Amino acid sequence: MEENFNYEEAMAKLNAAKALTPEQLAKKLEEAQRQAQETLARMTPEERKRAEEEAQKMIREDEQKRKALLESAQQVLGTRTPRFCPYCGTPNSGSNFCPNCGGALK
Numbered sequence: 001m002e003e004n005f006n007y008e009e010a011m012a013k014l015n016a017a018k019a020l021t022p023e024q025l026a027k028k029l030e031e032a033q034r035q036a037q038e039t040l041a042r043m044t045p046e047e048r049k050r051a052e053e054e055a056q057k058m059i060r061e062d063e064q065k066r067k068a069l070l071e072s073a074q075q076v077l078g079t080r081t082p083r084f085c086p087y088c089g090t091p092n093s094g095s096n097f098c099p100n101c102g103g104a105l106k
């Protein structure tokens with residue numbers, strides 16, 4: 001369970017990525033690819049194999065981070081009170097208890 005999920009930081013990162021034009025993004029990708037190719041060209045086959053394994057590991061870790069972020073976001077959304085009381089169906093205005101039957105809505 002991720003306790004220190006920073007929603008604002010996640011949104012800021014998302015907005016920063018969105019602020020890039022497709023041209024800027026393509027340029028960044030191109031540059032990263034060129035650097036990777038240059039690095040690979042200098043490597044021995046053994047080093048290359050190790051680098052590939054390292055890259056695979058990074059991709060896996062990145063996936064785990066993304067999954068954790070998604071789960072945190074779902075947790076944030078999940079802690080919101082339901083729109084209707086699950087006991088009597090009375091619409092809820094956002095409080096933690098039903099205004100009609102007093103049932104806990106959290």
Ligand SMILES: [Zn+2]
Pocket residue numbers: 085086087088089090098099100101102103
């Ligand atoms: Zn109720």
